[in-house]
Amino acid sequence: METSFGSLYPAPAVLAGYLADKGITAHQLDLNERFAEFLLSPPVLAAMGAGEVPGVPADSLGAAAARLCTRYRDRLISAEGRHHFGAGSEFGYLLEILAQPYSLDPDETVLGPLPPGSGLGRAYLDFYAWADVVGGIDDDVLMVGISVPMGPQLFPALVLAAHLKSARPHLRCVLGGPALSLMDDGDLERLLRSHPAVDCVVRFDGEQPLLALVEGLRAGAWSPETVPGVTCLSGGELCQVRPGAGPNLNTLPPPKYSRSALGRLANPTMSITQARGCYWGKCDYCDFVELYDGSPPFRGRHPGNFVDEVEFLVGEFGIERFNFVTESIPPAFARRMSSLLIERGIKITWNSFAMVDRRFDRELLFLMKEAGCEFxxxxxxxxxTRVLKLVHKSADREENIRFLRDARDAGMRLQVNLIPDLPSTTYEEAMSALADVEKLSDCIDGISVFPFEATRSSNVGRNPADFGLLPAGGGQASGQSQYALNHFDNTDPAMTPEQRAEVHRRYRDYAHRVNARSTADPGEPRDIGRDTPVRLVQEKLDVLDTGDRLVCTHLGTRERVTVPAAFSRALEPYLDGAWFTRAVLSDRLGEERSAALIRNLTASRMLALSGPTAEGGGCHE
Structure with a gap:
């Protein structure tokens, strides 16, 4: 997952810890982190920067990111091999851009046979060969489990299974994770029939099914059709055994993280499970409440047990930064857990998902901040409010405003997710909501905008008429759910297509302005005086000379400016960051054209001034 570079996905460590407690050794390969290393390898950066990677032309954002990563590679991977692209990394965001061309939100074509050695399949095979995945698996290993958390991981997981099976035919390949748990039964059958390298699929909780499969193999038997929670083909027929109840989270042993993998991370964030399922569990558009069939819809940790594990992991690994794995942290748990961290003197920083809930009062937010909550x-x-009530969210408009203000006063950083076109939202309502949020910008650290996408496994997808949606056919999924196979095609008559496009654009423009505050230099760009010294912001600027123009890309803000040849010749002496003035450019371009060039570069935050007292405004160093 491109947003998880610099941290370790927790599921393999949790499963390895559970199996180790049962006397079974499990080795972990973090291919996500290895993929980051692959993307940053000099040959891959050179090919992407030169426009030689399919779908990434030389003047694209991805190619610009590759060229910038080439300049700053030592700041991303040190000479000792430490990864500096996790939390707090100055250039880690570039990796997300590099990974995007390799991401595929699979539609139903992935359920059929993989095209041999072409396109993305060839790219992933190149990666697996580069990483020597086969060589990293001991000869005595009997089974490989591949975790597929989100839709874009499904295609590379299938390529990996085929790659492993071709090299080690005796290996049993098992797929699991949320993407498989959410898959329609018919789609799952098609996948198993088309991909014989996949021996079976584990859905929902993985601990007990994996234990049963491994114990069977150790006894010389392979009978997945008898294991609860497993789906496979048996005798040419689909066999799907309903899952039993998952484990009590308070009885699980600590996760078994790989020390060598942790040692590669300069500033590692360790994940720790707070709950499975959602304590609220009522949001009609959400399908992650469907992930634990056979078990209660919500299983939470006791605060004392949870803090015990935090304390153990701090002592065992020296980690001080944690991500709490939960759909939404419950207020009562947050209160007691925060108090215990403070009482025990455990100094960590942590982050979590949360929902706006009146029980996250001002006192609790201050307490969480004192206990180390980073964001x-x-x-x-x-x-x-009307739409929030329709989809059964906990809060209304007034509660949202109260929460944002209290969090700001507590010094709590917030990353806010917005869905501007939830079912039945009108254009006027969407724009009024945006105006409300804009007035509270000082309460928000970052914004993510997700155009609404109905999923078949959610209540909205099962009962669309209740939410004003009309089933449709032949439309295209937006991919926002990161799982196109689960998309429910529909139309929402509350907005016209033109209104919806305008809403999405306005919300994304706002998110861009908010998010750019942390990547761009401060200050609103203004007119720069004729004799004010300026320079191009080299640190995050890529300049591509195509022969007839310069394509300037600010990788921090993702703003782009194209400079025609007549202008580029005048700018060429200063591409290395040398200081210049508008007056100097005027000698070659004339007053009007030099002013236009400076104005465009300033608006895109590509210029730095010589100091905060310089004439005019713009982007100070």
Whole structure:
């Protein structure tokens, strides 16, 4: 997952810890982190920067990111091999851009046979060969489990299974993770029939099914059709055994993280499970409440047990930064857990998903901040009370406003998720909600905008008429759910297509302005005086000379400026960051054209001034 570079995905460590407690050794390969290393290898950066990677032309954002990563590679991977692209990394965001061309939100074509050695399949095979995945698996290993958390991981997982099976035919390949748990039964059958390298699929909780499969193999038997929670083909027929109840989270042993993998991370964030399922569990558009069939819809940790594990992991690994794995942290748990961290003197920083809930009062937010909460990711979605009630969110507009202000006063950083077109939202409602949020910008650290996409496994997808949606056919999924196979095609008559496009654009423009505050130099760009010294912001600027123009890309803000040849010749002496003035450019371009060039570069935050007292405004160093 491109947003998880610099941290370790927790599921393999949790499963390895569970199996180790049962006397079974499990080795972990973090291919996500290895993929980051692959993307940053000099040959891959050179090919992408030169426009030689399919779908990444030389003047694209991806190619610009590759060229910038080439300049700053030592700041991303040190000479000792330490990864500096996790939390707090100055250039880690570039990796997300590099990974995007390799991401595929699979539609139903992935359920059929993989085209041999072409396109993305060839790219992933190149990666697996580069990483020597086969060589990293001991000869005595009997089974390989591949975790597929989100839709874009499904295609590379299938390529990996085929790659492993071709090299080690005796290996049993098992797929699991949320993407498989959410898959329609018919789609799952098609996948198993088309991909014989996949021996079976584990859905929902993985601990007990994996234990049963491994114990069977150790006894010389392979009978997945008898294991609860497993789907496979048996005798040419689909065999799907309903899952039993998952484990009590308070009885699980600590996760078994790989020390060598942790040692590669300069500033590692360790994940720790707080709950499975959602304590609220009522949001009609969400399907992650469907992930634990056979078990209660919500299983939470006791605060004391949870803090015990935090304390153990701090002592065992020296880690001080944690991500709490939960759909939404419950307020009562947060209160007791924060108090215990403070009482025990455990000094960590942590982050979590949360929802706006009146029980996250001012006192609790201050307490969480004191206990080390670095930031919360908030699924606020909208400010329209009518729509919030329709989809059964906990909060309304007034509660959202109260929460944002209290979090700001507590010094709590918030990453806010917005869905501007939840079912039945009108254009006027969407724009009114945006105006509300804009007035509270000082309460928000970052914004993510997700155009609404109905999924078949959610209540909205099962009962669309209740939410004003009309089933449709032949439309295209937006991919926002990162799982196109689960898309429910529909139309929402509350907005015209033109209104919806305008809403999405306005919300994304706002998110861009908010998010750019942390990547761009401060200050609103203004007119720069004729004799004010300026320079191009080299640190995050890529300049591509195509022969007839310069393509300037600010990788921090993702703003782009194209400079025609007549202008580029005048700018050429200063591409290395040398200081110049508008007056100097005027000698070659004339007053009007030099002013236009400076104005465009300033608006895109590509210029730095010589100091905060310089004439005019713009982007100070």
């Amino acid at each position: 919360l990711v908030i699924g606020m979605e909208t400010m329209v």
